[in-house]
Amino acid sequence: MNDVVKIIFKRLGLGLVTLLVISVIIFSAVEMLPGDIAQAVLGQGATKENVAAMREQLGLDRPAVVRYFEWLGNAVTGDFGHSLVSQKQVSSAISERFANTLFLALYAAVIAVPVAILLGVLTALWRNTPFDRVANVATLTSISSPEFFLGYILILFLSVKTGYFPSLAKINAEMGFFEKLERMFLPALTMVLVVVAHMMRMTRSAIINLLASPYIEMARLKGVPGWRIITHHALPNAWAPIINVIALNLAYLVTGVVLVEVVFVFPGIGQMLVDSVTKRDFPVVQACCLIFAATFILLNLAADVGAILTNPRLRHPK
Amino acid sequence: MSDTENSDKRELLLEIQDLRIEGYADDKWVEIVHGVNLELHRGEILGLIGESGAGKSTIGLAAMGYTRDGCRISGGSIDFEGMDLTTANQDELASLRGAKIAYVAQSAAASFNPAHRLIDQHTEAPVQYRIKKRLESQEDAMELYHRLRLPNPKEIGFRYPHQVSGGQLQRAMTAMAMACRPDLIIFDEPTTALDVTTQIEVLAAIRDIVDQFNTAAIYITHDLAVVAQMADKIKVMLRGEEVEEAETIKMLEDPEEDYTKSLWSVRSYKRRQKYRPQGDAVPVVSVQNIDAAYGDVKVLENVSFDIHAGMTVAVVGESGSGKSTAARCITGLLPPTAGRILFNGEALPSSYKARSRDQLRQAQMIYQMADTALNPKVRISEIIGRPAHFYRGLRGAKLKKRVDELLDLIELEPRDFYNRYPTELSGGQKQRIGIARALAANPSFIICDEVTSALDQLVAEGILKLLDRLQKEFNLAYMFITHDLATVRSIADEVVVMKEGRIVEQGPKDEMFTPPHHPYTDLLLSSVPEMDPEWLTTVLEERGVDNIGEAALKKQ
Known part of the structure; x- marks a missing residue:
């Protein structure tokens, strides 16, 4: 087991290095945004003196390298500075939004992952049957449609025409858990439809790839029934690629949901990021980007660890 | 029986x-x-x-x-x-x-x-058919493991396949087949x-x-x-x-x-044994006291042997004994950590990167799996032609003539094979192409790494005869890596026996095949099945069931 712990720490270390590199990229990208931040904040009518004073107040007159390390030093302690627009603490402004986004992602994942794996197993078991084809075509259609289109279709059929679910996903802290779930159902469903296909197809093909293995033939020749061959003999050896695709899709659920948030007016972090970019509110932009990057790195790390833990050779060393 | x-x-x-x-x-x-x-x-x-x-x-x-x-x-x-x-x-x-x-x-x-314990796979069928309860079937598995003489029969079933050796796994599989008493x-x-x-x-x-x-x-x-x-x-x-x-x-x-x-007659093929030239002839290849390691794992220790022109030295040993590693050291793919390798009396740089083109040309390899050793997307003419071009600078009509010559040498009709792809050939033909590719460089020394073990006996015999003919024609020195002692018997001049990265014994073939042997050589030789139907019974009587296989290896 020591080996596994060692590998995890090594990956964690690498993840931190990656995050550091990304922080440099984020910082320089924001630096390179066209236009002057002080000018953007003060508006067109500001005098030169005002702009200069603003720059000094924001510390923009100092070299970028100094500002980078200052920002990084504070970020490590959880302090991302103050928003230039609202003057609020960035961390507190973000945390509520980020919690909402995480909640929505979790909601979608709790539905999507089991459904995708189940569909993957079933399509592998009944491969090349009408069920398999229908499932493939349906999920491919849903993945090929843009999220906003899916979202509006769902609103049209499940909200406007039938009134089953609310079309706006505006939630706030006072709402009860189930009320939130109801309000967020349509955006969650939209995201489920977007991610299921990828995970299902990977599950299906990972299992089918293994069906030619000698140990699967051995299981057949032992008279093991078809469903058990898939669930007991193929699936345990297929986890590594499946887990990787799940991690990628979970990361997408957290970081790629701007359009869904816009369609359903959901108070998530994606909308906030877009707003901040247009307003040149660079402390918020940097914080959001860093959080997204950390999410990606952590989920990929989790996938690596998951793949290691499902590998019997690593779990039970000689 | x-x-x-x-x-x-x-x-x-x-x-x-x-x-x-x-x-x-x-x-x-x-x-x-x-x-x-x-x-x-x-x-x-x-x-x-x-x-x-x-x-x-x-x-x-x-x-x-x-x-x-x-x-x-x-x-x-x-x-x-x-x-x-x-x-x-x-x-x-x-x-x-x-x-x-x-x-x-x-x-x-x-x-x-790989994902399940041996015993869980063993009990799967009996439990499935409700022939036995799980625990009952586990007891039975241990009993069968015991009868099949697996070590620690009560415990071995709870291991995963990768934790058990190949021979033990094969017996565990036989036990599994017995689970329902078919x-x-x-x-x-x-x-x-x-x-x-x-x-x-x-x-x-x-x-x-x-x-x-x-x-x-x-x-x-x-x-x-x-x-x-x-x-x-x-x-x-x-x-x-x-x-x-x-x-x-x-x-x-x-x-x-x-x-x-x-x-039946394949086994009787034998080529005349040759002896080292008298006096102080310089060997083509002389491996002197080399050590080698993969990372921190030492795989060769103090390995020395000579190969003279026109002679075949068979390096025998079981999987993991270091035969192929020794070959990798000679070709420079794996620089040894100690010792040196002489070629016609001159020391070779340890890594292939530091060797001259002429030094590289002198030593060629033929591989076990002709399937994977030939690029499936490249025509035969190019596979053979490339080394001829690379080492000797041949091109155009001269190159074509050389490729035709090589195809003639390996007894394949140039007109039929020149433009074909490897996938269109049989296993034996592919191996012949592998030989032609090695010859194209005009080497003086060829390493044959298990070249016949993936082939059927009749085809393998054809390859051995071809190699023998080429050796006579070009006075080639062969290092013949194999685990098959029957092949050694038929073609070797000298034999090197390896075990766990060391040389156990070496010498001319006739001496090596006559007692007294080193105990390991003896174990190897006596383990090779013979055509006599009573052979296994006799060996078991002579050695006893506890003196064969892994048990015997451990005792040494």
Whole structure:
């Protein structure tokens, strides 16, 4: 087991290095945004003196390298500075939004992952049957449609025409858990439809790839029934690629949901990021980007660890 | 092997009549088994032998009512205890498999599911069929492990496949086949992937257990000496057709068909042994006291041997003994950590990167798997032509002439093969191309790494004869890496025996094959099956069951 712990720490270390590199990229990208931040904040009518004073107040007159390390030093302690627009603490402004986004992602994942794996197993078991084809075509259609289109279709059929679910996903802290779930159902469903296909197809093909293995033939020749061959003999050896695709899709659920948030007016972090970019509110932009990057790195790390833990050779060393 | 005289009184268990099987290739069904008949009585062992493509495995699997993907049974009947397996439905077949007919595959390492413990795979079928409760079946597994002489029978089942050695896995698989006490077991080349010293104990274990439970068996192999130990009767197959069938002793002593006779005679091929030149001739290759390591793991220790011009030095040993690593050191792929390698008396730089083109040209390699050693997307002319161009700068008409010459040398008609791709060739032809590629560089030394072990015996013999002819023609020095002592006997001049990265013994072949041997050499030699059907019994009597295989290796 020591080996596994060692590998995890090594990956964690690498993840931190990656995050550091990304922080440099984020910082320089924001630096390179066209236009002057002080000018953007003060508006067109500001005098030169005002702009200069603003720059000094924001510390923009100092070299970028100094500002980078200052920002990084504070970020490590959880302090991302103050928003230039609202003057609020960035961390507190973000945390509520980020919690909402995480909640929505979790909601979608709790539905999507089991459904995708189940569909993957079933399509592998009944491969090349009408069920398999229908499932493939349906999920491919849903993945090929843009999220906003899916979202509006769902609103049209499940909200406007039938009134089953609310079309706006505006939630706030006072709402009860189930009320939130109801309000967020349509955006969650939209995201489920977007991610299921990828995970299902990977599950299906990972299992089918293994069906030619000698140990699967051995299981057949032992008279093991078809469903058990898939669930007991193929699936345990297929986890590594499946887990990787799940991690990628979970990361997408957290970081790629701007359009869904816009369609359903959901108070998530994606909308906030877009707003901040247009307003040149660079402390918020940097914080959001860093959080997204950390999410990606952590989920990929989790996938690596998951793949290691499902590998019997690593779990039970000689 | 027990009382054969009662065989006609035994009850008929399996009767296959006019079995035809088709395989799907190039958009059409092609018949690959052409009307085979087979009868098996209770407790009887039938040896099914033939070269690759003879349809042995296909027939073995068909005896379980199973065909691989892309194959189908197109005619005939398979009658097992009154049930016709060709017409039975999938449920009926599934209830038969594992319970009444069991299968032991060639590679136990690949045929055990890596994700589950051995004993859980063992108990799967009995629990599935409600023949035994899980705990009861586990007890039984331990009992079977004990009978198959596996170490720690109470504990070994709780390990995962990768934690157990190949020979042990093969015995665990035999135990698994026994789990429901089937009437029939299909053994599909169960010892082909094992080292000789391991093979012998697996053979002994299999023979004992089928005898103890009076289980009938179909034993599929390409190794005549192995089948001679195991079978009551032998059926010889060729390209999906039966050549002949007879009792084991009759088949060995007095085969009727020419094809069978040719199979038997392969083992008698021998080339005259050569001796080192007198005086102080400089060897082509001289390996002096080399050590080598993969990372921190030391794999070679103080290895020294010489190879003289025109001679063949066979390096023998089991998997993991360091044979191929020694070759990698000589070619410079793995620079040794100590010692040096001389070429015609001159020290070679340890890494291939530091060697001159002429030094590289002198030493060439031929590989075990011609399939993977030839680029499938490149024409034969280019495969052979490239080294000729690279080392000797040939181009245009001269290059073409040289390639034609090389194809002539390896006895392939240049006109037919010049523009072909490797995938269009048979295994033996591919290996010939591998030889031509090595020759194209005009080397003085060639490393042959298990070049015949993936080939059928008749084809392998052709390759050995070709290598011998080329050696005489060009005065080549060969380093012949192999685990097959029969090959060593037929072609080597000198023998180097390796074990765990060290040289155990070396010398001229005739001395090496006459006692007294080093104990390890002795173990190796005595583990090679012979055509005598009593061989295994005799060896077991002489050495005792605890002095073969892994147990014997440990004692050394």
